[in-house]
Every structure is written in C-alpha cells, then in structure tokens.
Amino acid sequence: MKPIEPMEPMKSSTLERIRNNYVVQAWLVLILAICFGGSLAGMQLALGPLIEANKINETLKKVPEMVLGAKKAEKLTKDQQLIIEPQTVEIEKNNRKVFYSVFKAKHPNGDPAGWVAKAVGQGYADKIEILFGMDNKLKKITGLFVLDQKETPGLGNKIMEEGWRQQFVKKKTATPLKVTKEGAKAAHEIDSITGATISSRAVCSIINTTIKDLRAPLSK
C-alpha cells in the first residue's frame, strides 16, 4: 500500500480551470448536437412537405367515395373528377370555439355533389377520427370512413370494417342515430359491434354532434 500523501494545494492556473469547465468537457456533445441538429433540420426541410401532403392526400382521396359511394367514385373518369374545396367552419359552443374541417364536393360542371366532414371524438381507448359524407342538402349520410383509431384490436377496431360502416349509408340526419344491441329495426338505429358497444356508440355520437353543429353553418 502507498503511504497517503498530503494533499497538494490546488493549482488555480488558468489552463486547469478551462480544462475543468463544464462546457469544455462537453465539447464533443455540443459539436455532435450541432451537426445532428443541422442534418435533422435539413431532412425536415426535404421530407416535411411530403409528410404534410400524405396527411392531406389521405383525406382528399376519400372524399369522392364518401359523397358518391365506393363504386361510383371508382368509375369517375379523369374529367368527371369532383372538385373539392376544403374549408374550416368555426362554431361557438359552450363559450368555446370549435373548428371543423369540411370539404365541399362539386361536379366539374359546378353542380354541388355533397359535403364531407372530418370529426374527432373520444372512443374507448383513444380519440377516434372519422370522415363522413352527407348529401348536398344535409339530409342523408352518404358514407363513413375511419381515419384514425386505437380501439381494441379484434373488437373495437371493427368500426373500420366495410360491413359495419355501410349501415350508416342513407341514414337520415333528421333524427340522431342510436346504437342498439337487439338488431336495428327503426330507420335511425345502428347495430352495435359485439363486445364493442362503447366504440360503436362513440362513432354514432361523433356523427350526431357533428351534424348538429354543422347543420346551421352549412345550410347558409
């Protein structure tokens, strides 16, 4: 064992102080951070518009299908494509401002084809984001599509299935939709998904609220 040496008096030479400075110790971290930050910024500049376009495209692509139905939308030739006008509707509700993304679809000759609204609401697990179409006079629902959901796989996520969504087509908007477990009979009833009543109800209530909110501003 070495004998314990008495402590040397601390040398406070400038060089030593600089070497122990936190910033100098971390020079590699700082330089790397600047390099990485720069490259990330460059990448965001290159890919950012593409990602934004992806998000908008996903919605826009669905609009004709929501208004006309999948079969008719597929048959549209190039010069028959609908003209889509995105707009934002602002509504005062419980002293809070609520915004809706709405798409107005028109035939190329200027005839109105219908409306498509994007709506978000609380589901069973997380927020459900849907897109649904209404006819020109807001009397009937013409289509429903689920843009984003995190419901239970195998149960709640069946709201995305074509068969279930088809129930909403041609439903009248005058009476609010109601979910039933005993087989839908009345015109405003929707069959719930077995084991996913909350998810089914959530979709219906999102549609009901959105129709209620949008009826006035869109009929203007």
Next chain:
Amino acid sequence: MADAPTPYERFIQGILPENPVYRQLLGLCPTLAVTNGLNAAMTMAGATAFVLFCANIITSLIRDLLKPHLRIVIFTLTIATFVTIADRFLAAYMYQMSKTLGPYIPLIIVNCLIICRCEVCASKQSVVHAGMDAIGQSIGFALALASIAAVREILGTGMLFGMRVLPEIWPDWVVMVLPPGAFLTLGLLLGAVNWYGCKNKNNNEL
C-alpha cells in the same frame, strides 16, 4: 485486448448464441408491442437495424474521444438522431405503416438493445467490428420479432403478412393479437429456446 471477439464472431454471436431477445432479453418493448402482425414487426426490425447500424458506426468512429462520464449522453444523442430520421422517413414514404406503428418508432430511442451494443462493442472496437456486430444483432432481432409475430398473427387472425393461410373455419384466437398474447408467446418461445439450448449442452457433455 488479445481475446476480443473478431468481426466474424461478433456477427455470428448476434444471430443465435447472443440473440438480443432470446438470450440477452433486450429490446422487449417493441418485441411485445408491435408483434401482432408480421408487416409491422418487419418494419420495426428494419428501422431498428438502421438505427443500430448507424449508431454503432458513429460511436465506433468517435470512440477515442469519448469521456467515460459523458458517453451515455453521446450514445443517446446519436441514437435519437437516427431514430428521428427513421421516423420521418417512414412518415414520408410509408405513411400507413407509420400510423400503425404510432409511438413505437420514436420509442426505439430507449431500446436498450442499441445502447447496449454501443457500450459493449462499438465504444471499444473498430468500425468493422461495430458494423458486423450491428448486422448480426439486427438479424437476430429480426428473427426474434418474426418468430413471435408469425405465431401471433397465424393464431390470432389466421393470416400471414395480411394473407389468409389458415382455413376460414379457424376460430381466430383474438387474445393472441391482444397484449396478453404477446406475453404468452414470448414466454413459451423463450422457454422453448432455453429448453433446446439445455438439451444441446447436455448432449455435448455426455
């Protein structure tokens, strides 16, 4: 370091003898979370492989400049950068998949597999070693994810890569695509791998 592993050893070790999931039990978060379908699992394996490879190379290049008390910061910084690149890239070119994987791509940052490889191999050995190590470990990780995802997707939905493989009569075991299925599958496969390993060892000793 006379007996440090050679690049080839590093490569081969990663695949089975030191498989990240079955042997080291690393990176279990994505293993459990995104293995309900093969498509998602393979995308996750690809993203992890990209991040692991780049992080290992960068760490190995700057290994002589690392200060012991600042090394973890640098590993995390490097990993976070490449994860962000992978995340943005997926959002730009594989939008649907990026929505399916959701938060699990950003969560690669805290995948301990990558930090472990930086610490164990890349911060001590040359670029060639680090690169081979990353490739080996990535293949091992992909194999592990694929095995778990295949079992869960077949039993849970009767499909593979989204295509029907079991007859329609198959009653889908929904529990297999739910979180409990992940734990069940991982546990059983882990048991099987261990049992097989033990059997081989005993045979060799006899």
